Amino acid sequence: MTRTMFHATAMALAVAGSTAGADEIRVLNWQGYGTDADWAVAAFTQATGHTVVHEYFNSEQEMLTKLRTNPGAYDVVLINAAFTPQAQAEGLIGPIDTAKIANLADVPADLTGNADLNAGGALHGVPWTWGLTSFAVNTTAFDTLPTSIEVFWDPAHAGKVSIRDDALEAIQFAAIATGQDINDIADLDAVRDKLAALMPQIRTYWGSENDWNQFMAAGDLDVATFWSGSASRSMESGLPVQFIVPEEGAIGWLDGLSIPASSTRTDAAHAFIDWMIDPEFYVRWAAEGAPASANAKAAAALPEDAFNKRVLGDPEVVARVQFQRPVPDETREAYLALWQELKAAQ
Amino acid sequence: MNGRFLTIAGRIWLGAILVFLYAPILIMALMSFNASPFYQLPFEFSTRWYQALGANAEIREAALRSVLIALVTTTIATVLGTAASIALFRYEFPGKQALRILLFPPIAIPWLITGTAMLIFFFGIGMGRGTPAVIIGHVALALPYVIVVVSARLATFDATLEDAARALGAGPWMVTRRVTLPWIAPGIIAGALFAFAVSFDQFVVSYFLSEPGDATLPVLIYTAIRKGFTPEINAVSTIIIVVSMLVMLIAARYSKFGGER
Amino acid sequence: MSAALAPRDRLRLLGLLTPAYLWLTVAIFLPLSAMLFFSLLSDVPFGDAPWHVTADNYLAFFQTTTYAKLLWKSIKLGLMVTLACVLVGYPCAYVLAKTIRGRAREALFLLVILPFWSNSLVRIFSWAIVLRGNGVLEVGLNAILPFEVDVNLMFSTPAIVIGLVHSYLPYVILTSYLALQAIDDSLIDAARSMGAGKLTILRRIVLPLSLPGLVAGAVLVFVPVVGSFMEPRILGGRVGTYYGTVIEDQFVAVFNWPLGAALSFILLAVVLLILAVTSPVLRRAQA
Numbered sequence: 001m002t003r004t005m006f007h008a009t010a011m012a013l014a015v016a017g018s019t020a021g022a023d024e025i026r027v028l029n030w031q032g033y034g035t036d037a038d039w040a041v042a043a044f045t046q047a048t049g050h051t052v053v054h055e056y057f058n059s060e061q062e063m064l065t066k067l068r069t070n071p072g073a074y075d076v077v078l079i080n081a082a083f084t085p086q087a088q089a090e091g092l093i094g095p096i097d098t099a100k101i102a103n104l105a106d107v108p109a110d111l112t113g114n115a116d117l118n119a120g121g122a123l124h125g126v127p128w129t130w131g132l133t134s135f136a137v138n139t140t141a142f143d144t145l146p147t148s149i150e151v152f153w154d155p156a157h158a159g160k161v162s163i164r165d166d167a168l169e170a171i172q173f174a175a176i177a178t179g180q181d182i183n184d185i186a187d188l189d190a191v192r193d194k195l196a197a198l199m200p201q202i203r204t205y206w207g208s209e210n211d212w213n214q215f216m217a218a219g220d221l222d223v224a225t226f227w228s229g230s231a232s233r234s235m236e237s238g239l240p241v242q243f244i245v246p247e248e249g250a251i252g253w254l255d256g257l258s259i260p261a262s263s264t265r266t267d268a269a270h271a272f273i274d275w276m277i278d279p280e281f282y283v284r285w286a287a288e289g290a291p292a293s294a295n296a297k298a299a300a301a302l303p304e305d306a307f308n309k310r311v312l313g314d315p316e317v318v319a320r321v322q323f324q325r326p327v328p329d330e331t332r333e334a335y336l337a338l339w340q341e342l343k344a345a346q
Numbered sequence: 347m348n349g350r351f352l353t354i355a356g357r358i359w360l361g362a363i364l365v366f367l368y369a370p371i372l373i374m375a376l377m378s379f380n381a382s383p384f385y386q387l388p389f390e391f392s393t394r395w396y397q398a399l400g401a402n403a404e405i406r407e408a409a410l411r412s413v414l415i416a417l418v419t420t421t422i423a424t425v426l427g428t429a430a431s432i433a434l435f436r437y438e439f440p441g442k443q444a445l446r447i448l449l450f451p452p453i454a455i456p457w458l459i460t461g462t463a464m465l466i467f468f469f470g471i472g473m474g475r476g477t478p479a480v481i482i483g484h485v486a487l488a489l490p491y492v493i494v495v496v497s498a499r500l501a502t503f504d505a506t507l508e509d510a511a512r513a514l515g516a517g518p519w520m521v522t523r524r525v526t527l528p529w530i531a532p533g534i535i536a537g538a539l540f541a542f543a544v545s546f547d548q549f550v551v552s553y554f555l556s557e558p559g560d561a562t563l564p565v566l567i568y569t570a571i572r573k574g575f576t577p578e579i580n581a582v583s584t585i586i587i588v589v590s591m592l593v594m595l596i597a598a599r600y601s602k603f604g605g606e607r
Numbered sequence: 608m609s610a611a612l613a614p615r616d617r618l619r620l621l622g623l624l625t626p627a628y629l630w631l632t633v634a635i636f637l638p639l640s641a642m643l644f645f646s647l648l649s650d651v652p653f654g655d656a657p658w659h660v661t662a663d664n665y666l667a668f669f670q671t672t673t674y675a676k677l678l679w680k681s682i683k684l685g686l687m688v689t690l691a692c693v694l695v696g697y698p699c700a701y702v703l704a705k706t707i708r709g710r711a712r713e714a715l716f717l718l719v720i721l722p723f724w725s726n727s728l729v730r731i732f733s734w735a736i737v738l739r740g741n742g743v744l745e746v747g748l749n750a751i752l753p754f755e756v757d758v759n760l761m762f763s764t765p766a767i768v769i770g771l772v773h774s775y776l777p778y779v780i781l782t783s784y785l786a787l788q789a790i791d792d793s794l795i796d797a798a799r800s801m802g803a804g805k806l807t808i809l810r811r812i813v814l815p816l817s818l819p820g821l822v823a824g825a826v827l828v829f830v831p832v833v834g835s836f837m838e839p840r841i842l843g844g845r846v847g848t849y850y851g852t853v854i855e856d857q858f859v860a861v862f863n864w865p866l867g868a869a870l871s872f873i874l875l876a877v878v879l880l881i882l883a884v885t886s887p888v889l890r891r892a893q894a
Contacts, residue, residue, distance in 0.1 A: 026558055031569045031570065053558050053559040054558060054559070055558030055559075056569040058568075058569065058859070059859045059860070061858065061859055061860065061861065061862045062859065064862065065462075065465075065862075068653050069465055069466060069469040070469070070474075070475065073475075073558070090653070165840070166860065167856070167860055167861075168860075199845070202844075202845050203762060203844060203845065204762045204844025204845055204847075205840075205844065205845065207840065210570070213384050214384050214385060214735075216384075217382070217384035217385070217386045218384075218385075218386070218739055218740075218741070218742075219740075219741070220739065220740070220761075237383065237384075239384070329861065329862065329863075332860075332861045333861050333863055336856055336857075336860055336861050337671070337673070340673050340848075340852075340853050340856065341671065341673050343848040343852075344673045344676055344677050344848055344853075346845050346846055346848060352805075353706055356698070356701070356702035356706055357702065357706070359698055359699060359702060360699050360702045360703060360707075360715070363695065363696075363699045363719075363776070363780075364715075364718060364719075366773065366776075367718075367719065367722045367773065367776065367777075368722060369737060370722075370730050370733035370734050370737060370773065371722050371725060371730075371733070373733040373736050373737055373743060374725065374729055374730070374733045377733070377736065385732070385736055387736075387741070387742075387743075387746070426626045426627040426630060427627055429622075429623040429624070429626065429627060430623060430624050430626075430627035430628065432623055433619075433620050433623035433624040434624070436620075437612060437616060437619075437620045438612075439612060439620060445624070445628065447879065448628075448631070448636070450830060450875070450878065450879060450882070451635070451636075451639060451875055452631070452635050453827070453830045453831055454830045454831070454833070454834060454874065454875045454878045454879075455639065455834065455871050455872075455874070455875055456834040456835075456836065456851055456854055456855065456871065458854075458855055458858060458859075459642060459854065459858070459867065459868065459871045460635065460638070460639065462642075462858060462864070463635075463638035463639050463641055463642040464634065464635075464638045466638070466641060467637055467638035467641050468638075470641070482630075482633070482634050483634055485630060485634070486630055486631055486633075486634030486635045487635075489627055489630065489631055490631075491827065493627070494782075494823050494826070494827060495781070495782060495785070495823065495827075497823070498782045498785055498786060498819050498820045498822075498823035498824075499785040499786070499789065499820070501786070501819035501820070502785070502786050502789035502790075502816070502817075502819065502820070503789075518619060529789075532716075532784075532785055532788065533785050536720070536781045536782070536784075536785060539717075539720045539723070539781075540720075540723075540778075540781075542724065543720070543723040543724055546724055547723075547724075547726055547727050563726070564726055564728075567726055567728050567729065568728065579726075579729060580729065583725055583726055583729050586724070586725070587721065587724065587725055590721060590724055591718075591721060594714075594717040594718075594721060595714060595717070597717070598710060598713040598714040598716075598717055599710065
């Protein structure tokens with residue numbers, strides 16, 4: 001009798017424990033961008049009991065649309081810091097409870113204090129990863145690796161050049177090539193001329209990491225703009241490419257993890273974000289090819305020859321980086337009009 | 347002699363077109379057996395993508411879900427579309443031309459815009475997302491194709507046959523079932539095949555309207571092209587094509603739908 | 608038939624039409640009406656963004672030459688692809704409908720549509736593997752030809768046309784087949800016995816009688832091709848910017864749905880105008 005009672009109580013406790021603590025959280029992110037790694041999700045579920053379901057977006061605009069039209073559907077969302085103020089202003093994301101994210105203590109103050117992530121006067125996005133938009137070259141096409149962005153305009157590589165089909169990225173790239181501030185382009189005509197001169201060099205635009213890898217693998221390209229995290233993955237998978245941060249500089253970006261204001265499972269969401277900036281998670285992710293971690297301890301834990309330590313860990317390189325700030329809608333539309341005009345002329 | 351020459355030339359033409367239609371399908375199948383994840387040549391035989399597929403429950407479930415959604419869509423769209431085509435053919439009424447013209451917006455406006463419109467509208471009326479919403483969207487996109495194709499067949503139909511059957515005392519249902527439907531059967535079959543294709547290849551609407559974790563195969567493929575578009579996708583596509591081919595050949599063996607004569 | 612239907616016929620008409628059109632209304636016409644409304648706004652009315660009614664989005668089409676230039680490029684592409692589909696597909700449908708009999712015809716009918724069931728993105732990527740330099744086409748041709756050829760069609764307008772023709776050819780073949788198969792052979796035999804030549808039979812009997820099918824197929828090709836952006840982007844590379852691309856950008860790159868919607872409705876209007884202009888010509892050809 002007592003034994004049965006004991007069993008029943010124990011079982012009830014166990015059931016209560018698992019239901020009270022176990023939530024299914026929904027994460028909105030780019031596909032294959034860290035949060036959805038099988039092993040990472042499995043480890044999180046094992047440690048906390050929470051399960052994770054992913055949904056993906058293919059552009060920042062789409063991510064914002066999904067947040068707007070599906071309140072309550074998501075618990076964690078990846079937002080580029082340049083978009084965080086907009087998401088915050090629209091009331092799409094809520095403030096982060098920093099007390100619930102232990103690993104935040106290891107994130108340097110310049111990142112936790114980032115003005116964009118602290119839109120609205122409180123932290124709305126946990127600094128997660130950062131990286132560069134620069135370019136990579138096919139090492140079989142070069143005897144000595146280029147050090148200048150001017151390689152894109154080199155007639156020797158005509159028809160073997162590619163940039164991403166993205167107005168903002170194209171224009172900021174040309175801003176760097178013309179020695180301007182990417183966040184405050186004073187001479188847009190110079191940018192237009194620089195891009196117009198680039199157009200005949202271009203073989204095709206690329207749209208995704210997948211495109212990029214296939215074009216490189218097929219030998220269609222010598223040099224193309226690329227993201228640092230993606231470049232480390234491509235090198236990892238054996239493509240003969242090398243990521244370059246030219247003397248003119250590169251575009252930097254910072255990705256944060258945010259919690260939608262409409263989320264009802266914020267405890268689990270905070271726990272997941274905490275795991276995402278954990279050094280243990282990062283070291284394993286970096287081995288598969290990842291951008292740089294915002295967590296100083298995680299970055300330090302990388303092996304010496306790791307891409308992110310070798311390239312992005314160099315203060316000389318970091319000094320040349322211009323970090324992306326939010327872009328007002330009108331500017332974005334003006335850039336798009338310019339980019340479309342250039343593309344339509346082809 | 348001349349006629350015989352034309353017949354042979356015709357068959358060669360048909361054969362050449364089949365080669366053209368199947369060339370990329372064949373490449374797709376070959377690449378599913380190629381070891382390179384970047385579709386690199388030279389070809390190196392490997393079954394690794396099929397093994398990966400075996401371990402990838404997500405992609406298998408998505409494929410199955412897509413087939414089911416396409417079957418439901420095809421059934422509904424074919425029935426509704428055929429009924430509407432018969433009505434448009436048989437009766438004269440004001441506004442008929444307008445109804446025909448209304449079939450074009452869903453075809454002409456890029457699916458991205460229609461999909462976005464559905465998303466905000468379904469959100470606005472509180473229906474939200476999920477498989478029912480996906481099916482509603484798919485049927486709507488497939489309907490115009492069914493109506494246009496069935497109407498094209500109906501245009502060849504001699505309406506006096508219906509009158510004759512009526513004169514012989516057949517009721518409207520009897521006329522439809524015994525006279526009209528057998529004649530337009532090839533059109534209905536073609537319409538159904540198109541409806542299946544529209545649904546099975548539709549990613550925008552599914553993408554916007556499906557619940558997370560309930561992705562269809564095109565949605566997986568569409569999101570995968572950003573990063574991990576591996577030959578696994580070729581493998582699953584190859585399996586689907588081979589299975590459909592078998593089903594179709596069996597269907598061709600046991601039924602006659604290409605039209606009498 | 609008179610304009611006023613008998614009450615019973617009216618009921619039947621409603622019974623047959625209502626389900627399909629009600630469905631279309633809920634799932635397409637009402638959502639698109641919302642888009643039409645958006646196209647007249649200054650901003651998307653989400654959250655508390657201020658907005659007002661304006662015709663600016665439509666005027667934007669005329670303020671630069673970019674849109675008109677690309678629309679014309681897209682229409683040319685649509686005509687090119689449609690013409691290619693008709694020239695390639697119609698004879699094929701004729702062979703299938705008139706010279707092949709029995710089970711073989713049934714099987715071929717299905718084989719023509721089967722490629723359609725494969726995923727369009729996978730298909731386009733497969734074309735890329737075929738068409739690129741050192742790709743399947745070049746390697747294959749060099750293996751059978753006695754001389755070296757250099758074939759790199761990738762990232763060119765021909766590549767776009769090949770990919771699109773491949774995607775849309777089944778429409779023309781099958782709709783033409785449906786109409787051709789319906790032509791009574793005895794009609795053709797009668798004409799022949801009266802001394803009509805092959806061309807005369809084709810021009811005076813076969814073509815007019817099968818025109819509804821051919822036209823339906825051509826419309827199903829032309830209309831979506833004018834708005835396409837996926838195939839041109841992947842296969843066209845630098846020359847692959849079309850009108851569909853700039854519409855897509857308004858939704859994907861910037862959050863400017865009003866402009867994107869306005870551009871879409873301009874596309875729709877132009878497409879309908881083209882259909883309206885061509886339909887009397889076609890009707891006369893049929894009579």
